[in-house]
Amino acid sequence: MPEKKNRVDMEKIVSLCKRRGFIFPSSEIYGGLGSCWDYGPLGVELKRNIKDAWWRAVVQERDDMVGIDTSIMMHPQTWVASGHVEGFSDPLVECKACHLRWRATDLDGNSCPDCSGELTEPKLFNLMFKTFMGPVEDDAAVVYLRPETAQGIFVNFDNVLASSRKKLPFGIAQIGKSFRNEITTGNFIFRTREFEQMEIEYFVKPGADEECFDYWVRERFNWYSNLGIRQENLRLRQHGKEELAHYAKDCYDVEYLFPMGWAELEGIANRGDFDLVQHGKYSGKNLSYFDDETGERYTPYVIEPSAGVDRSALAFLVDAYDEEMAEGETRVVLHLHGELAPIKVAILPLSRNEKLVPLAREVYTELRRHFMTQYDDAQSIGRRYRRQDEIGTPFCVTIDFQSLEDNQVTVRERDSMAQIRLPIKELVKTLQAKLSGEPFDTQPLWATRASGSSEQ
Numbered sequence: 001m002p003e004k005k006n007r008v009d010m011e012k013i014v015s016l017c018k019r020r021g022f023i024f025p026s027s028e029i030y031g032g033l034g035s036c037w038d039y040g041p042l043g044v045e046l047k048r049n050i051k052d053a054w055w056r057a058v059v060q061e062r063d064d065m066v067g068i069d070t071s072i073m074m075h076p077q078t079w080v081a082s083g084h085v086e087g088f089s090d091p092l093v094e095c096k097a098c099h100l101r102w103r104a105t106d107l108d109g110n111s112c113p114d115c116s117g118e119l120t121e122p123k124l125f126n127l128m129f130k131t132f133m134g135p136v137e138d139d140a141a142v143v144y145l146r147p148e149t150a151q152g153i154f155v156n157f158d159n160v161l162a163s164s165r166k167k168l169p170f171g172i173a174q175i176g177k178s179f180r181n182e183i184t185t186g187n188f189i190f191r192t193r194e195f196e197q198m199e200i201e202y203f204v205k206p207g208a209d210e211e212c213f214d215y216w217v218r219e220r221f222n223w224y225s226n227l228g229i230r231q232e233n234l235r236l237r238q239h240g241k242e243e244l245a246h247y248a249k250d251c252y253d254v255e256y257l258f259p260m261g262w263a264e265l266e267g268i269a270n271r272g273d274f275d276l277v278q279h280g281k282y283s284g285k286n287l288s289y290f291d292d293e294t295g296e297r298y299t300p301y302v303i304e305p306s307a308g309v310d311r312s313a314l315a316f317l318v319d320a321y322d323e324e325m326a327e328g329e330t331r332v333v334l335h336l337h338g339e340l341a342p343i344k345v346a347i348l349p350l351s352r353n354e355k356l357v358p359l360a361r362e363v364y365t366e367l368r369r370h371f372m373t374q375y376d377d378a379q380s381i382g383r384r385y386r387r388q389d390e391i392g393t394p395f396c397v398t399i400d401f402q403s404l405e406d407n408q409v410t411v412r413e414r415d416s417m418a419q420i421r422l423p424i425k426e427l428v429k430t431l432q433a434k435l436s437g438e439p440f441d442t443q444p445l446w447a448t449r450a451s452g453s454s455e456q
């Protein structure tokens with residue numbers, strides 16, 4: 001049976017992203033650079049909104065979490081302690097189908113032991129990008145671009161503990177760029193060599209780790225569905241024993257049904273005390289924790305939920321994409337969650353008539369103080385609605401001649417295409433409530449649905 005795939009083609013997403021300014025091939029005028037992508041005016045907003053939603057959920061709204069922002073280049077010993085220097089320095093082959101990497105010397109045949117897929121040529125391969133710090137390019141000056149943000153958290157465990165006066169259990173969150181010289185890249189922004197991660201290291205007392213692990217698996221799964229990803233496109237997959245790193249106790253992937261099939265969106269691992277013990281050993285510093293309630297000293301266990309910003313962006317875009325029949329034509333619409341939509345509201349004066357412009361600009365100026373707002377006065381109202389649907393704008397505000405008399409405007413909602421009249425002074429408050437999740441049709445004010453062909 002062929003593997004299940006998302007109904008949306010990746011080509012459609014790539015083309016919409018290019019056309020509307022979400023994502024462009026990097027340095028395109030020079031022919032592009034393999035697996036590198038640039039986020040355009042709408043893409044940068046989407047990405048910021050994803051990161052803000054994550055930060056709010058895992059830092060701002062919790063009292064057991066703090067944030068950190070560590071440097072991309074770290075002391076080279078970091079990567080010796082973490083296992084990255086040794087772990088990736090053998091000749092590697094990678095399965096072109098499932099992307100598992102194998103040491104070439106460990107294999108008998110020339111197909112993937114896991115799925116029998118075709119293998120790449122062996123390469124002496126370290127996944128980390130190497131560069132030199134300072135003017136001399138010798139071994140003593142080698143530094144790496146971090147392949148994950150996690151190690152910046154571990155090496156600061158003691159600093160954060162001492163300065164924030166947190167007690168176990170507590171966690172540290174970080175968002176930042178990571179770099180991996182991946183053997184195989186592809187599927188648009190799914191696997192690239194430069195990407196952004198959102199990582200948590202949550203420290204617990206050994207023995208409390210399993211319950212905490214279950215909690216974070218549920219919590220992270222729910223984060224995606226709360227932001228609108230359809231249940232049927234989301235699943236959890238537990239790693240088999242043979243897949244687990246030698247130190248890991250357990251690991252789940254949150255998987256999404258991408259256009260190419262099910263694939264990892266986020267990994268949640270119970271890493272035991274491996275990282276703190278390793279850094280303690282290599283740095284000579286004591287990275288244990290003194291529990292002043294019980295008088296015990298121990299090295300905490302760590303639960304690591306590790307997500308990708310770019311992969312999440314791709315999943316949110318794919319899941320939101322729809323083509324619907326509306327008034328006899330196809331409308332392309334991104335049903336993005338209000339929190340994620342790059343533009344929250346568009347101001348559309350009925351025409352460029354000079355009487356309408358001052359009021360339309362006035363409303364625009366006011367709304368911009370609260371939301372990412374676009375002003376569009378080109379072409380028919382119907383065409384302008386479609387343009388906003390295609391980029392996922394939840395609300396369009398139309399200013400017409402009646403507005404000049406009654407100080408009311410028409411607000412049209414993206415998903416239902418319902419329209420209502422609303423006093424201008426109510427706009428900000430009402431849109432704020434709707435964007436933060438209040439259902440569109442619960443308020444009596446919003447109950448008058450537009451019917452027929454009012455969108456011409």
Ligand code: ATP
Nearest residue numbers: 182190191192195197264265266267306307308311
């Ligand atoms: P994969 O096997 O898909 O390469 P991984 O298991 O190596 O991923 P982790 O090391 O667990 O990934 O990284 C955590 C998260 O970081 C992933 O779930 C993913 O969202 C993101 N990520 C990792 N590598 C990449 C990459 N090359 N491009 C984009 N995102 C990535």
